[in-house]
Amino acid sequence: MKSLLIVCDGMSDRPIKELGWKTPLEAARKTSLNQIAKTGICGIMDLIAPGIPPGSDSATLALLGYDILKIYSGRGALEAIGSGVKVSPNDVAFRCNFATVNEKLVVLDRRAGRISNEDASKLVESLQRIKLETPSVRFLFKNTIQHRAVLVIHGPKLSTAVSDSDPEKIGEKVLEIKPLDTSLEAQHTAKILSELVHKFHEVLKKHPINKQRVKRKLLPANFILCRGAGVIPKIRPLSELYGIKAACIAATSLIKGVCKVAGMKLIYVKNATGTPQTDFLAKAKAAVQALKTFDFVLLHVKATDVSSHDGNIQQKVEMIEKIDNMVSYILNNMDLDSNYLAITADHTTSLVTGNHEGDPVPIAIAGPYVRSDDVEKFDERSCAKGGLHRIRGTDLMPTLMSLLGKTKKFGT
């Protein structure tokens, strides 16, 4: 018996006026999602706890069964690992943006005009040559997609207790990097990061690529904004916890990083982009294929979250309908007499606020031995009447693994 878990990023929402006070899930045509709810057991789920908006990192760790309140150790390292960068235990990693600042270090654009991969790569070549004053410390700086990059600091006595330099708003000054506790490690790390950011700026502001960009009427990428200091969380892989072979199909670095840390195999799918233009069907096909080899497959779809953050109501409904089409393929090609299919969201993202919110998400599990309930539709309010009631994010994995016969008894 195998289990496929489909996680639709930010798909859960609140009722909104423009949809006649329905949620996007309630408004969308979604025969296949309803089919899972109809044949399965449904409920609602607080990824962390009621009212607490989860990040995509903590939500995914919780979905994989990890006690996020105990093991969360920042986003940076997960993002870096997901981008294919090697991060060793105790390395401190950051998410970075190429940005444009003026001479007073006020942020003019947080994405340096969404700089091309090509330009960014050339700038990185120069940045990576910088020498730090502390010889025992090394760093790796790598661009990923467009303006995005990761920074990994390697050396003794580092800490994640350092503040971000990214003000996360246009028109505000770059923030000074400060230690967030009184430890020597935090002071040391803040000093190194400040030094790096300063040296990056010195190199970038006179870099030929940026001079060319200005000539081409493009914004110069003259500053590196850093945030989300993180180390690899100390967790045991799923193979060890449940004795399973697990795989992940996801386009976004963060989700890939989380899954890699959990010991899951990352499956590459061509044209899976993490955007509304992603190839939904290719992902569905890859998931069905993966179930032949793996006991547990996580299929992550980012598109719903993108529409939510953009406040694009029609696009969010459309993305749900595309997901429904993807699930239709899965239902037609997966044997639910001997396998389990679960669908949920990693958090509620409100079309109104554009933010992750603390409302629970709907969850449905179909398969041979679930105690099916009366729920007929997969949406926030229908699922709230289901047989699973209201569970926590960390309850899902034991629930699925118990159906697969993979959980260990507590006591004898």
Place this chain on the structure above:
Amino acid sequence: MKSLLIVCDGMSDRPIKELGWKTPLEAARKTSLNQIAKTGICGIMDLIAPGIPPGSDSATLALLGYDILKIYSGRGALEAIGSGVKVSPNDVAFRCNFATVNEKLVVLDRRAGRISNEDASKLVESLQRIKLETPSVRFLFKNTIQHRAVLVIHGPKLSTAVSDSDPEKIGEKVLEIKPLDTSLEAQHTAKILSELVHKFHEVLKKHPINKQRVKRKLLPANFILCRGAGVIPKIRPLSELYGIKAACIAATSLIKGVCKVAGMKLIYVKNATGTPQTDFLAKAKAAVQALKTFDFVLLHVKATDVSSHDGNIQQKVEMIEKIDNMVSYILNNMDLDSNYLAITADHTTSLVTGNHEGDPVPIAIAGPYVRSDDVEKFDERSCAKGGLHRIRGTDLMPTLMSLLGKTKKFGT
């Protein structure tokens, strides 16, 4: 006001094909169980947490309100106490089996042909005379029923962190006893247990009883398999926690041990055997009688679990119908205008897998001041729609005690 809690071991199950995708509880005729659901408040309950299969020891401790994740200390001591053996604090106790091994220590039968109480008692006489090399350490070895026995080790600096010698499979070699952590105590205990098991074997293999057994074409009981190292959990008795007089009616040693550790009086019932042939009515009569003296009575029925582990569908349904008959007597002889009657299971045992599973169990409570709900049937899916929603095992005792006016306010 008094409260009777009926715990039917492993009664909860998953829907199964042979019963038209009903659970045994859904398929059984059970007018009296339904009567409790109809007049009472219902819900589902995770003994430990969603998806975590509980052992019978941890489940019963949870049902009595103890925080199992904090206090669980192994099964051996509970089993020993329930068998009437004295166990002092810090004694380490084990569940043991008389078994048959060949000269290479490969297990031929884990139960030594289900050796008779008589033969086992004679062997124990010789085993108890063995002297240990460490004079400060003493042991007590006692047979209970057939091949079953308990071993209690008494002395300074003992630990439960030792592995089992029981491979729990026929055709496999007896396991070497190893310390499970690096403490001196664990090493010391492993050494003593190894010495004992070796000396037991030396005595047993040339014992006249075993020579006779071989002549009678019976399997010789030439080895003692040990498992489940445990000490008495450090818990406060129910009398102290709630100011109640509590009693237990159970046939199995483990449940008796748990209840004794919780300070409950054990009530002996003739012909209550812990098997499908148990005298259900005698237990019901004893429970009704006990309510005259005790504030809280736990009535435990093992038969449903036996059928489940054996995968015997018809027998499980039949056992539920016998329990229904038992409950009918109780309903006719207990005043529910002034007392509370609760019924539940200690865990889900699947007829398909034969194992304890992590699915929640149904629970119903009837009595004068419960907020009765719309549920009309006592089964897994009906109860899931009840007014108790989904609670944890440790929530039940405070819920019952609150109805009896026995819980202490938290805060002022």
